[in-house]
Amino acid sequence: MNDKPDLAALFGATKTDTFLGLEKCENLEALSAPVALISALGATPYGSVGAYCRNAPDALRKATGALASNIDRHNFDLGGPTFPTQVTRAVDCGNLPFDDQDFAINRDTIHNAISTILTKSAVPVLIGGDDSVPIPMLEALGTTGDHYTVLQLDAHIDWRQEHMGEDMGLSSTMRRASEMDHIERIIQVGARSIGSGHSDDLADAVAWGAQFVPAHDLHRDGVQAVLDLIPAGSNVVICLDVDVLDPSIVPGVIGRAPGGLSYFQCLDLIRGTANKARIAAIDFVEYMPEADIGDLGALTVSRLIASTLGLLARQAT
Ligand SMILES: [Mn+2]
Known part of the structure:
Protein backbone atom coordinates (compact mmCIF):
# COMPACT_ATOMS: atom_id res chain seq x y z
CA MET A 1 0.00 0.00 0.00
CA ASN A 2 1.44 3.32 -1.06
CA ASP A 3 -0.13 6.25 0.79
CA LYS A 4 1.54 8.92 -1.31
CA PRO A 5 -1.03 10.55 -3.59
CA ASP A 6 -0.23 10.00 -7.26
CA LEU A 7 0.23 13.49 -8.73
CA ALA A 8 0.63 12.05 -12.21
CA ALA A 9 -2.79 10.45 -11.93
CA LEU A 10 -4.22 13.75 -10.72
CA PHE A 11 -2.90 15.40 -13.90
CA GLY A 12 -4.42 12.64 -16.00
CA ALA A 13 -1.04 11.38 -17.12
CA THR A 14 -0.59 8.17 -19.01
CA LYS A 15 2.61 6.15 -19.03
CA THR A 16 5.14 7.30 -21.61
CA ASP A 17 8.47 5.95 -22.76
CA THR A 18 9.44 9.16 -24.54
CA PHE A 19 10.51 12.50 -23.09
CA LEU A 20 7.36 14.55 -22.32
CA GLY A 21 5.38 12.01 -24.35
CA LEU A 22 6.88 13.45 -27.55
CA GLU A 23 6.51 11.57 -30.80
CA LYS A 24 9.26 9.03 -31.45
CA CYS A 25 11.61 9.36 -34.39
CA GLU A 26 13.30 6.01 -34.89
CA ASN A 27 14.82 6.78 -38.29
CA LEU A 28 16.96 9.91 -38.33
CA GLU A 29 16.91 9.96 -42.13
CA ALA A 30 13.17 10.67 -41.86
CA LEU A 31 13.58 13.45 -39.29
CA SER A 32 11.49 16.54 -40.09
CA ALA A 33 11.09 18.21 -36.67
CA PRO A 34 13.23 21.30 -35.93
CA VAL A 35 14.45 19.93 -32.59
CA ALA A 36 15.70 16.37 -32.01
CA LEU A 37 16.24 14.97 -28.51
CA ILE A 38 18.59 11.99 -28.60
CA SER A 39 20.41 10.18 -25.82
CA ALA A 40 23.73 8.39 -25.37
CA LEU A 41 24.33 6.20 -22.31
CA GLY A 42 28.06 6.84 -22.53
CA ALA A 43 30.96 7.32 -24.94
CA THR A 44 34.47 6.97 -23.47
CA PRO A 45 34.16 6.00 -19.79
CA TYR A 46 37.17 5.74 -17.48
CA GLY A 47 37.91 2.19 -16.37
CA SER A 48 37.63 3.06 -12.67
CA VAL A 49 33.99 4.19 -12.84
CA GLY A 50 32.53 2.86 -16.12
CA ALA A 51 29.52 4.48 -17.76
CA TYR A 52 28.12 5.70 -14.47
CA CYS A 53 25.44 7.90 -16.06
CA ARG A 54 24.05 5.18 -18.31
CA ASN A 55 20.68 5.19 -16.55
CA ALA A 56 20.18 8.95 -16.85
CA PRO A 57 18.27 9.20 -20.13
CA ASP A 58 15.51 6.80 -19.13
CA ALA A 59 15.30 8.30 -15.61
CA LEU A 60 14.88 11.77 -17.12
CA ARG A 61 12.19 10.51 -19.51
CA LYS A 62 10.38 8.88 -16.59
CA ALA A 63 10.52 12.14 -14.62
CA THR A 64 8.45 13.84 -17.32
CA GLY A 65 5.70 11.22 -17.16
CA ALA A 66 3.45 13.44 -15.04
CA LEU A 67 3.53 16.10 -17.77
CA ALA A 68 3.00 13.89 -20.80
CA SER A 69 -0.71 14.57 -21.09
CA ASN A 70 -0.26 18.28 -20.29
CA ILE A 71 2.23 19.21 -22.94
CA ASP A 72 -0.06 21.91 -24.40
CA ARG A 73 -0.71 23.64 -21.08
CA HIS A 74 0.81 26.99 -20.19
CA ASN A 75 4.52 26.82 -19.34
CA PHE A 76 5.18 29.83 -17.14
CA ASP A 77 8.93 29.52 -17.81
CA LEU A 78 8.16 30.39 -21.42
CA GLY A 79 5.02 32.55 -21.30
CA GLY A 80 3.00 30.10 -23.39
CA PRO A 81 2.72 26.43 -24.23
CA THR A 82 6.08 24.62 -24.31
CA PHE A 83 5.72 24.20 -28.06
CA PRO A 84 3.95 27.20 -29.63
CA THR A 85 2.83 25.25 -32.70
CA GLN A 86 2.53 21.60 -33.69
CA VAL A 87 5.20 21.89 -36.39
CA THR A 88 7.82 23.19 -33.94
CA ARG A 89 7.34 20.26 -31.57
CA ALA A 90 10.50 18.30 -30.77
CA VAL A 91 10.76 14.55 -31.30
CA ASP A 92 12.47 11.91 -29.16
CA CYS A 93 15.00 9.87 -31.14
CA GLY A 94 15.63 7.45 -28.27
CA ASN A 95 18.82 5.91 -26.88
CA LEU A 96 21.76 5.33 -29.20
CA PRO A 97 23.36 1.87 -28.94
CA PHE A 98 26.19 1.75 -26.38
CA ASP A 99 29.14 -0.64 -26.37
CA ASP A 100 30.92 -0.92 -23.01
CA GLN A 101 34.06 -2.39 -24.61
CA ASP A 102 34.60 -0.46 -27.85
CA PHE A 103 34.57 3.26 -27.14
CA ALA A 104 35.58 4.25 -30.69
CA ILE A 105 32.32 2.70 -31.87
CA ASN A 106 30.40 4.80 -29.34
CA ARG A 107 32.06 7.96 -30.58
CA ASP A 108 31.28 7.07 -34.21
CA THR A 109 27.68 6.30 -33.30
CA ILE A 110 27.22 9.70 -31.63
CA HIS A 111 29.13 11.54 -34.39
CA ASN A 112 27.04 9.97 -37.13
CA ALA A 113 23.71 10.57 -35.37
CA ILE A 114 24.50 14.23 -34.68
CA SER A 115 25.78 14.76 -38.23
CA THR A 116 22.55 13.34 -39.62
CA ILE A 117 20.43 15.56 -37.36
CA LEU A 118 22.41 18.61 -38.50
CA THR A 119 21.92 17.73 -42.18
CA ILE A 157 36.77 23.19 -16.55
CA ASP A 158 37.53 19.80 -18.24
CA TRP A 159 40.95 20.78 -19.68
CA ARG A 160 42.93 17.65 -18.70
CA GLN A 161 45.24 16.47 -21.50
CA GLU A 162 44.44 12.92 -20.45
CA HIS A 163 43.35 11.05 -17.35
CA MET A 164 44.15 7.43 -16.55
CA GLY A 165 45.69 7.09 -20.02
CA GLU A 166 42.48 8.18 -21.77
CA ASP A 167 42.37 11.47 -23.70
CA MET A 168 38.72 11.30 -24.85
CA GLY A 169 37.21 11.08 -21.37
CA LEU A 170 34.99 13.41 -19.39
CA SER A 171 37.82 15.49 -17.88
CA SER A 172 39.20 16.46 -21.32
CA THR A 173 36.07 17.70 -23.09
CA MET A 174 37.00 21.38 -23.38
CA ARG A 175 40.66 20.63 -24.21
CA ARG A 176 39.49 18.46 -27.13
CA ALA A 177 37.04 21.20 -28.19
CA SER A 178 39.89 23.73 -28.25
CA GLU A 179 41.75 21.54 -30.77
CA MET A 180 38.91 21.61 -33.31
CA ASP A 181 39.32 24.17 -36.11
CA HIS A 182 35.60 24.99 -36.17
CA ILE A 183 35.55 25.97 -32.46
CA GLU A 184 36.47 29.66 -32.48
CA ARG A 185 35.57 30.62 -28.91
CA ILE A 186 35.03 28.92 -25.54
CA ILE A 187 33.18 30.56 -22.64
CA GLN A 188 33.20 28.53 -19.41
CA VAL A 189 30.68 29.32 -16.69
CA GLY A 190 30.15 27.86 -13.23
CA ALA A 191 33.56 26.56 -12.16
CA ARG A 192 33.88 26.35 -8.40
CA SER A 193 35.50 24.55 -5.53
CA ILE A 194 38.22 21.93 -6.07
CA GLY A 195 37.80 19.77 -9.17
CA SER A 196 39.95 17.40 -11.19
CA GLY A 197 41.70 20.28 -12.95
CA HIS A 198 45.21 21.50 -12.17
CA SER A 199 46.35 25.11 -12.23
CA ASP A 200 48.42 24.23 -15.35
CA ASP A 201 45.23 23.16 -17.12
CA LEU A 202 43.65 26.51 -16.34
CA ALA A 203 46.78 28.30 -17.58
CA ASP A 204 46.59 26.37 -20.88
CA ALA A 205 42.92 27.28 -21.25
CA VAL A 206 43.58 30.97 -20.60
CA ALA A 207 46.53 30.89 -23.04
CA TRP A 208 44.21 29.42 -25.69
CA GLY A 209 41.77 32.25 -25.09
CA ALA A 210 39.00 30.52 -23.16
CA GLN A 211 36.98 33.04 -21.14
CA PHE A 212 35.98 32.09 -17.60
CA VAL A 213 33.07 33.20 -15.46
CA PRO A 214 33.46 31.13 -12.29
CA ALA A 215 30.33 30.47 -10.23
CA HIS A 216 31.27 33.14 -7.69
CA ASP A 217 31.56 35.80 -10.41
CA LEU A 218 28.22 34.76 -11.91
CA HIS A 219 26.47 35.11 -8.56
CA ARG A 220 28.10 38.53 -8.08
CA ASP A 221 27.70 39.94 -11.61
CA GLY A 222 24.62 38.16 -12.96
CA VAL A 223 23.71 36.30 -16.12
CA GLN A 224 24.02 39.34 -18.40
CA ALA A 225 27.80 39.48 -17.84
CA ILE A 254 29.11 12.18 -8.91
CA GLY A 255 30.77 15.13 -7.14
CA ARG A 256 28.51 17.65 -5.42
CA ALA A 257 29.96 21.16 -5.03
CA PRO A 258 28.17 23.94 -3.14
CA GLY A 259 27.59 27.36 -4.68
CA GLY A 260 26.04 26.19 -7.93
CA LEU A 261 23.62 27.95 -10.23
CA SER A 262 19.88 28.22 -9.68
CA TYR A 263 17.34 26.80 -12.12
CA PHE A 264 16.53 30.27 -13.47
CA GLN A 265 20.16 31.36 -13.76
CA CYS A 266 20.69 28.32 -15.96
CA LEU A 267 17.49 28.77 -17.96
CA ASP A 268 18.21 32.49 -18.44
CA LEU A 269 21.67 31.68 -19.82
CA ILE A 270 20.05 29.35 -22.35
CA ARG A 271 17.23 31.82 -23.10
CA GLY A 272 19.62 34.77 -23.44
CA THR A 273 21.82 32.77 -25.82
CA ALA A 274 18.84 31.81 -28.00
CA ASN A 275 17.71 35.45 -28.09
CA LYS A 276 21.10 36.96 -28.91
CA ALA A 277 22.69 34.24 -31.02
CA ARG A 278 21.63 30.85 -32.34
CA ILE A 279 21.84 27.62 -30.33
CA ALA A 280 23.08 25.07 -32.87
CA ALA A 281 23.31 22.13 -30.44
CA ILE A 282 23.09 21.49 -26.72
CA ASP A 283 23.94 18.62 -24.41
CA PHE A 284 22.86 17.77 -20.87
CA VAL A 285 25.25 15.32 -19.22
CA GLU A 286 26.38 13.88 -15.89
CA TYR A 287 23.02 13.29 -14.21
CA MET A 288 23.41 10.12 -12.12
CA PRO A 289 20.10 8.71 -10.85
CA GLU A 290 21.80 6.46 -8.28
CA ALA A 291 23.22 9.55 -6.51
CA ASP A 292 19.92 11.47 -6.56
CA ILE A 293 17.70 12.17 -3.55
CA GLY A 294 13.99 11.50 -4.03
CA ASP A 295 14.34 12.08 -7.80
CA LEU A 296 14.83 15.80 -7.08
CA GLY A 297 17.66 16.12 -9.62
CA ALA A 298 15.62 14.28 -12.25
CA LEU A 299 12.81 16.77 -11.68
CA THR A 300 15.08 19.82 -12.01
CA VAL A 301 17.05 18.56 -15.00
CA SER A 302 14.04 17.22 -16.89
CA ARG A 303 12.12 20.50 -16.42
CA LEU A 304 15.18 22.45 -17.58
CA ILE A 305 15.39 20.25 -20.68
CA ALA A 306 11.64 20.65 -21.32
CA SER A 307 11.83 24.44 -21.20
CA THR A 308 14.97 24.37 -23.36
CA LEU A 309 13.05 22.38 -25.99
CA GLY A 310 10.49 25.19 -25.91
CA LEU A 311 13.17 27.86 -26.35
CA LEU A 312 14.64 25.93 -29.30
CA ALA A 313 11.16 25.57 -30.81
CA ARG A 314 10.78 29.36 -30.61
CA GLN A 315 14.20 29.82 -32.16
CA ALA A 316 13.02 27.67 -35.11
CA THR A 317 10.12 29.98 -35.98
MN1 LIG B 1 31.48 18.72 -14.18
Missing part, protein backbone atom coordinates in the same frame (compact mmCIF):
# COMPACT_ATOMS: atom_id res chain seq x y z
CA LYS A 120 18.16 17.74 -41.49
CA SER A 121 18.54 21.36 -40.24
CA ALA A 122 17.40 20.29 -36.78
CA VAL A 123 18.96 21.26 -33.44
CA PRO A 124 20.30 18.21 -31.58
CA VAL A 125 19.55 18.03 -27.85
CA LEU A 126 21.93 15.33 -26.67
CA ILE A 127 21.20 13.73 -23.29
CA GLY A 128 24.05 11.82 -21.62
CA GLY A 129 25.65 9.85 -20.33
CA ASP A 130 28.82 11.28 -18.85
CA ASP A 131 30.73 14.32 -20.07
CA SER A 132 32.69 12.33 -22.66
CA VAL A 133 29.49 12.19 -24.75
CA PRO A 134 29.79 15.78 -26.11
CA ILE A 135 33.24 15.26 -27.69
CA PRO A 136 31.91 13.43 -30.78
CA MET A 137 28.97 15.88 -30.91
CA LEU A 138 31.42 18.79 -31.04
CA GLU A 139 33.40 17.00 -33.77
CA ALA A 140 30.23 16.42 -35.78
CA LEU A 141 29.57 20.18 -35.86
CA GLY A 142 32.71 20.44 -38.00
CA THR A 143 30.82 18.78 -40.86
CA THR A 144 28.60 21.86 -41.27
CA GLY A 145 31.39 24.21 -42.38
CA ASP A 146 30.30 26.79 -39.78
CA HIS A 147 32.26 28.12 -36.83
CA TYR A 148 31.05 27.87 -33.26
CA THR A 149 31.21 29.39 -29.82
CA VAL A 150 31.13 26.81 -27.03
CA LEU A 151 29.24 27.93 -23.92
CA GLN A 152 30.22 25.40 -21.27
CA LEU A 153 28.12 25.37 -18.07
CA ASP A 154 29.94 23.12 -15.62
CA ALA A 155 31.40 23.06 -12.11
CA HIS A 156 34.64 21.84 -13.73
CA VAL A 226 28.03 36.05 -19.52
CA LEU A 227 25.67 36.97 -22.34
CA ASP A 228 27.81 40.04 -23.07
CA LEU A 229 30.66 37.65 -24.02
CA ILE A 230 28.58 35.95 -26.75
CA PRO A 231 28.80 37.65 -30.15
CA ALA A 232 25.37 38.57 -31.53
CA GLY A 233 24.24 36.26 -34.30
CA SER A 234 26.92 33.65 -33.65
CA ASN A 235 26.43 29.88 -33.67
CA VAL A 236 26.59 28.56 -30.12
CA VAL A 237 26.86 25.03 -28.82
CA ILE A 238 25.94 24.74 -25.15
CA CYS A 239 27.68 21.99 -23.17
CA LEU A 240 25.77 21.69 -19.91
CA ASP A 241 27.08 19.44 -17.16
CA VAL A 242 24.22 19.31 -14.65
CA ASP A 243 26.72 19.69 -11.80
CA VAL A 244 26.72 23.39 -12.74
CA LEU A 245 23.39 23.52 -10.92
CA ASP A 246 23.44 23.70 -7.15
CA PRO A 247 23.44 20.26 -5.50
CA SER A 248 20.44 21.35 -3.40
CA ILE A 249 18.36 21.10 -6.59
CA VAL A 250 20.44 18.47 -8.45
CA PRO A 251 21.97 16.13 -5.87
CA GLY A 252 22.27 13.37 -8.49
CA VAL A 253 25.86 14.00 -9.60
